[in-house]
Amino acid sequence: MRSFEVKNRTSVDDIKSLRLITAIKTPYLPDGRFDLEAYDALVNMQIVDGAEGVIVGGTTGEGQLMSWDEHIMLIGHTVNCFGGSIKVIGNTGSNSTWEAIHATEQGFAVGMHAALHINPYYGKTSLEGLVAHFESVLPMGPTIIYNVPSRTGQDIPPGVIHTVAQSANLAGVKECVGNDRIKQYTDNRIVAWSGNDDECHNARWDYGATGVISVTSNLIPGLMRQLLFKGKNPSLNAKIMPLVNWLFEEPNPIGLNTALAQLGVVRPVFRLPYVPLPLAKRVEFVNIVKEIGRENFVGEKDVKVLDDDDFILVGRY
Amino acid sequence: MRSFEVKNRTSVDDIKSLRLITAIKTPYLPDGRFDLEAYDALVNMQIVDGAEGVIVGGTTGEGQLMSWDEHIMLIGHTVNCFGGSIKVIGNTGSNSTWEAIHATEQGFAVGMHAALHINPYYGKTSLEGLVAHFESVLPMGPTIIYNVPSRTGQDIPPGVIHTVAQSANLAGVKECVGNDRIKQYTDNRIVAWSGNDDECHNARWDYGATGVISVTSNLIPGLMRQLLFKGKNPSLNAKIMPLVNWLFEEPNPIGLNTALAQLGVVRPVFRLPYVPLPLAKRVEFVNIVKEIGRENFVGEKDVKVLDDDDFILVGRY
Amino acid sequence: MRSFEVKNRTSVDDIKSLRLITAIKTPYLPDGRFDLEAYDALVNMQIVDGAEGVIVGGTTGEGQLMSWDEHIMLIGHTVNCFGGSIKVIGNTGSNSTWEAIHATEQGFAVGMHAALHINPYYGKTSLEGLVAHFESVLPMGPTIIYNVPSRTGQDIPPGVIHTVAQSANLAGVKECVGNDRIKQYTDNRIVAWSGNDDECHNARWDYGATGVISVTSNLIPGLMRQLLFKGKNPSLNAKIMPLVNWLFEEPNPIGLNTALAQLGVVRPVFRLPYVPLPLAKRVEFVNIVKEIGRENFVGEKDVKVLDDDDFILVGRY
Amino acid sequence: MRSFEVKNRTSVDDIKSLRLITAIKTPYLPDGRFDLEAYDALVNMQIVDGAEGVIVGGTTGEGQLMSWDEHIMLIGHTVNCFGGSIKVIGNTGSNSTWEAIHATEQGFAVGMHAALHINPYYGKTSLEGLVAHFESVLPMGPTIIYNVPSRTGQDIPPGVIHTVAQSANLAGVKECVGNDRIKQYTDNRIVAWSGNDDECHNARWDYGATGVISVTSNLIPGLMRQLLFKGKNPSLNAKIMPLVNWLFEEPNPIGLNTALAQLGVVRPVFRLPYVPLPLAKRVEFVNIVKEIGRENFVGEKDVKVLDDDDFILVGRY
Numbered sequence A, B, C, D: 001m002r003s004f005e006v007k008n009r010t011s012v013d014d015i016k017s018l019r020l021i022t023a024i025k026t027p028y029l030p031d032g033r034f035d036l037e038a039y040d041a042l043v044n045m046q047i048v049d050g051a052e053g054v055i056v057g058g059t060t061g062e063g064q065l066m067s068w069d070e071h072i073m074l075i076g077h078t079v080n081c082f083g084g085s086i087k088v089i090g091n092t093g094s095n096s097t098w099e100a101i102h103a104t105e106q107g108f109a110v111g112m113h114a115a116l117h118i119n120p121y122y123g124k125t126s127l128e129g130l131v132a133h134f135e136s137v138l139p140m141g142p143t144i145i146y147n148v149p150s151r152t153g154q155d156i157p158p159g160v161i162h163t164v165a166q167s168a169n170l171a172g173v174k175e176c177v178g179n180d181r182i183k184q185y186t187d188n189r190i191v192a193w194s195g196n197d198d199e200c201h202n203a204r205w206d207y208g209a210t211g212v213i214s215v216t217s218n219l220i221p222g223l224m225r226q227l228l229f230k231g232k233n234p235s236l237n238a239k240i241m242p243l244v245n246w247l248f249e250e251p252n253p254i255g256l257n258t259a260l261a262q263l264g265v266v267r268p269v270f271r272l273p274y275v276p277l278p279l280a281k282r283v284e285f286v287n288i289v290k291e292i293g294r295e296n297f298v299g300e301k302d303v304k305v306l307d308d309d310d311f312i313l314v315g316r317y
Helices: A012-016 A036-048 A068-082 A097-109 A127-140 A158-164 A179-187 A197-206 A221-229 A234-247 A254-262 A279-292 B012-016 B036-048 B068-082 B097-109 B127-140 B158-164 B179-186 B200-206 B221-229 B234-247 B254-262 B279-292 C012-016 C036-048 C068-082 C097-109 C127-140 C158-164 C179-186 C197-206 C221-229 C234-247 C254-262 C279-292 D012-016 D036-048 D068-082 D097-109 D127-140 D158-164 D179-186 D197-206 D221-229 D234-247 D254-262 D279-292
Strands: A020-023 A053-056 A087-090 A114-118 A143-147 A170-175 A192-194 A211-214 A269-271 A312-314 B020-023 B053-056 B087-090 B114-118 B143-147 B170-175 B192-194 B211-214 B269-271 B312-314 C020-023 C053-056 C087-090 C114-118 C143-147 C170-175 C192-194 C211-214 C269-271 C312-314 D020-023 D053-056 D087-090 D114-118 D143-147 D170-175 D192-194 D211-214 D269-271 D312-314
Touching: A012 A087, A012 A170, A020 A221, A036 A068, A053 A068, A068 A087, A068 A097, A068 D068, A068 D097, A087 A097, A097 A114, A097 A127, A097 D068, A114 A127, A127 A143, A127 A158, A158 A170, A158 A179, A170 A179, A179 A192, A179 A197, A192 A197, A197 A211, A197 A221, A197 A234, A211 A221, A221 A234, A234 A254, A234 A279, A254 A279, B012 B087, B012 B170, B020 B221, B036 B068, B053 B068, B068 B087, B068 B097, B068 C068, B068 C097, B087 B097, B097 B114, B097 B127, B097 C068, B114 B127, B127 B143, B127 B158, B158 B170, B158 B179, B170 B179, B179 B192, B179 B200, B192 B200, B200 B211, B200 B221, B200 B234, B211 B221, B221 B234, B234 B254, B234 B279, B254 B279, C012 C087, C012 C170, C020 C221, C036 C068, C053 C068, C068 C087, C068 C097, C087 C097, C097 C114, C097 C127, C114 C127, C127 C143, C127 C158, C158 C170, C158 C179, C170 C179, C179 C192, C179 C197, C192 C197, C197 C211, C197 C221, C197 C234, C211 C221, C221 C234, C234 C254, C234 C279, C254 C279, D012 D087, D012 D170, D020 D221, D036 D068, D053 D068, D068 D087, D068 D097, D087 D097, D097 D114, D097 D127, D114 D127, D127 D143, D127 D158, D158 D170, D158 D179, D170 D179, D179 D192, D179 D197, D192 D197, D197 D211, D197 D221, D197 D234, D211 D221, D221 D234, D234 D254, D234 D279, D254 D279
Parallel strands: A020 A053, A020 A211, A053 A087, A087 A114, A114 A143, A143 A170, A170 A192, A192 A211, A269 A312, B020 B053, B020 B211, B053 B087, B087 B114, B114 B143, B143 B170, B170 B192, B192 B211, B269 B312, C020 C053, C020 C211, C053 C087, C087 C114, C114 C143, C143 C170, C170 C192, C192 C211, C269 C312, D020 D053, D020 D211, D053 D087, D087 D114, D114 D143, D143 D170, D170 D192, D192 D211, D269 D312
Antiparallel strands: none
């Protein structure tokens, strides 16, 4: 593209060097549409506190609950408003190769800096099919491949990654299988990010990971920055662990959605099938915030325990 | 609806009594669009050989690779052409509650007799979320819930089924976890179908299952009819087992797609991310056909080993 | 298609013989979704009172305010519920050739008996472009072409019709330019329907038109049946003329929507940009009903003047 | 939005001052998808030669032949690549109020500087309906209303414009009815642009128009810049008139598409229902280019007469 705007000059190497990437939450208005004002505030907090990239419409951002036009719009919006300050990585992956192709073309056309690609979850395919799937989208631009068998029902074995790594566009792997797998990649000069907040400190400092694609950094971006940039810090890691454990007791982003609502930075609106954590857990969160320190969390309002009636669950939107 | 057409009078009990339901294959033209002529022939063979229902756009039918308008169109088409002769069960489930609601409304509006609903795969949710998801769609009409943790990454525990079984619209469960789970349901008067062709004979005759939602019946509907209707028949069950095992060596419907193409009843066109089985497996299939008897399989052409070049893989459609 | 269901055997000649076709109203729920129960009642009244066909999602049915998936769903629904009793003609035309192709394929796939095709309104094209547009869809099945320059900004000249009439699928023309144009067609053995209710009696009995595609028949199907089937009847024609004139004082279907709401057969819900007629006109309608006789109109409730507050205008749906 | 990027600070006054706005052509690849590389080159030529704004996906840009996701993507793409150098006005109008609302929200979300809104063509509505339609979208951002009765079948009378001008977001009117209507607006301090290239010189210098929204400027942006900025110039106006007349002999953008292909700046690909001008007209164009001077036209290749076989007409895309 003959664009003269600086933000569009992103290379694969730029992506490879990102240490703290936040899988950003998508907030909603009471009728279920995107709350772009709240979203912009969330992204802005990430920039201010040192995140270097955002995943737009990941599983955390509930891309699976968006129509594709919403999804591409949100990518374009993020690039337009913040693309000069933070790398915008669109989750344009799909279990349908055609959808992945179409969304990835559109995502790069509206300026995303990189694509996140998942293997075909639910439908699954053979190893040859995995390779064909990824090779359909890799030529389009910088790409991170995402492996999370607990969601997809199918591990992406290292052999597949090594095959597709022949494309210069492969920036690396977001790996959730664990730090041994990460080491296997980094030993072979394949960039890896931990997809598990509880393991990311060790992944970074002991297993060669470049950094993390994080859920927790939605809440405490400054502490996560410190954890990833300031050298080994087991005591900080231990300090945030109760929060991390709390966040993942139910499938993500149930915990995150509940937390951000109680911090007053997003409206307490859930798109089904997500529902808030129960009261006992909501009380627990407030205690965790106090323990870690309110000042380390995003937003400026007092954290509070919301009532069941405060939440709005939206089925049609 | 004030319809006077007979086929629209389907009750939940009608659905509960179906013993042989085929998760029907969707065949394609070389440009990736549906091959409706081949599809109609496939459905017709099912009717002639005794299947009582079809799942339209299931994982076997590659609903995950369809746009929703294609998907609803295929349901409407099937009802319109065959709804008087076979029960049409639309796979209008989704991991997005909103998509499931919208598709299920549309599916019933175009006349489907029942809906198949999956739990939210990939995105996953809490148990409360599962119940909220299913309760969003159950009021619309007869419903089968589908449990396949190896695809979804999350088991639907019996407690959830018992909760949603309070709806009179729950016809039953398509269960892939195994025959002990099936027995747990049938002992409690919840209708269950086996979702595993290799276990369905025993599920039916020893564990109380009503029948099967089958992939294999795409190929040998008459034998599957016999297996499900004519009493215990371990020798027949053993006879078909090599075929069943062959079919599921790679994620379904890779084997089925390859088989139907070699039987000459569909064009050898694959929508990515599915790719055909390799040559050695294709040779093996021809031998299996000969072993079981060509006359037991759908179609009338000679079975043949296709070359790699015979297959068309479609990414954009 | 290998369908054994009788209703699917429609020939072009069946379509050519239809004398009374109603451009059926689409009624809405308060949230703007289709009110299928009310719709089914409307179609049923048409069948009972002698209409032989319905146009689904025409300009009267506000196809221009539907998403294509809603539109195809409504066609499939109508076929499924009433396709054995009335011919279902889907307005699958568009000013985009690609949309017309896609919608027409889908419409025939869900069983519509014929397609209605408009020339590319708003975008317009050359005469060669018109021919190319119609020839893209004519091979798919029985087709009526619709000429209404006051909406499209472009007359379809007879030369274009004569060119495309080489396709055996052209059933005829819905012509709004006037009865001289109709005679020009019928003299040349091209079937024509009047698209103007005020001219249809004469079109039928003096200019060779087969019949009418009517808006007014939504309200008084029995009288329209009489007008088209029982021979010349200028006094009946004069009797209904005040109603016809009232209906078209504002762009259709504003008058029709207002009328059906006041007759109590649809909810007073308008999708924008349509808004109800003002109070004075609403009073006038009640008087017209009394003049012609309530018993000649659809529905059984008393006709009443609705208040401004009774109407719901929906922008988002 | 909390964006810190300069290009997002556009006011209604910025829009009101634009004198030369080009209704930019959308070029295609042979398979009918957007040719973004050629598009970027076209936009870049506009910037270099002095156009101040582009209409994306107008009737000239064939918005009517785009899916909404393509359309919004193209707006987002244009903003992302060129939004710092030229104002991006998205044609997010529709004859469906809901579509106009949805597209306009998305267009502003991806950064467009203003919206172009048409009255509901084809479907039409009452004057109250027109006002309701425009008032549904005006709150979202700077807006130009477009009046072209020869396409819409319905004039927007000045009374409607005066009513909606109460919104501070109304930037002005793109008026095709003629210069007397323009004067009526500009005398009342309502900003107007001529929508007719043959009248724009006089509109600008004698009738108070701010400028033009031009088709011809796709071809000769520099001369159009001169015509609109350098004072009265009847001889320049006369010089370009043969080109303008040639361009509009068939419905726009048929002439423009043909011309740009012969200038070698876009591939000769047409989305139906558009087809190229016939050979005689194509020869005529080459002569007009020579008369006006090749150097005044976009592109650097020799202008040439294309053969019928050089053109690709695409129905499915």
